[in-house]
Amino acid sequence: MPYSVDALPASVVVHRDLAYVSSGHPRQVLDLYLPDLSPATPLIIWIHGGAFRMGSKEDRVPFEMLEQGYAIASLNYRLSQHALFPAQIED
Helix, strand or coil: CCCCHHHCCCCCEEEEEEECCCCCCCCCEEEEEECCCCCCCCEEEEECCCCCCCCCCCCCCCCHHHHCCCEEEEECCCCCCCCCCCHHHHC
């Protein structure tokens, strides 16, 4: 069953806006969704679409994968109006 971020099970731990670049651009952050963890919880790294021009880490996150035991890191990257290509790939 798909979830919205507001209706995640209480057992899911959410860490929002974690910087993945020290002193980086404000968009260089990720949200981390952790299900009930085992020692070897696999991680899905979710990168939104948007042709490097639009989009957000909140777009279409596959929350249903939490039920399958996956953790999810959904990240933002600098868009083309913030930095020239290939900065988005480097992020």
